[in-house]
Amino acid sequence: AQKITQTQPGMFVQEKEAVTLDCTYDTSDPSYGLFWYKQPSSGEMIFLIYQGSYDQQNATEGRYSLNFQKARKSANLVISASQLGDSAMYFCAMREEETSYDKVIFGPGTSLSVIP
């Protein structure tokens, strides 16, 4: 069965520092996609970054990068140069590509607080 683990319920980071949010996953499907979403206190879910299981390079999107270690089944999100607006819940998610309905499984989330 699919499973997403985020072991850090809460994280603090100093403004302008980098922070890594951990995500490990479990799947027997050889083809899958990994996502990170941000949920600020206003409640909306915002897509941040995607990594495909066959992608050779780590995904990057602005200040976000994904540290993808396939053998370890980890997909950590790295936020560089943290800003106050980065304070939010962050969810790791996975989709098994061989399903027919794009089913996505979410982790429990990590709450990030950026300190001025």
Add this chain to the structure above:
Amino acid sequence: DAGITQSPRHKVTETGTPVTLRCHQTENHRYMYWYRQDPGHGLRLIHYSYGVKDTDKGEVSDGYSVSRSKTEDFLLTLESATSSQTSVYFCAISGGFYNEQFFGPGTRLTVL
């Protein structure tokens, strides 16, 4: 803006009453989803739809039913609401370059 709206945005109801939440999309996407969000659980899939009148269960479907009579509308019904169904409910569609999910603004439901 993925063009997804949810109604109502907030609702307080009593145990045992029926409740229907509506999700409306303007993007003509095939796949639509209902999730619930609870602290410590992230988002859990309740039901999903892969076309008009084509729906199936997710991981937490007990106590919920859905209907999709038009591409743009996906309804979630709690036939007899219970306090354990107090939650924030999100509707989503699949789309975008990576077929990522786009979410509606959410509905906060409180069952007293």
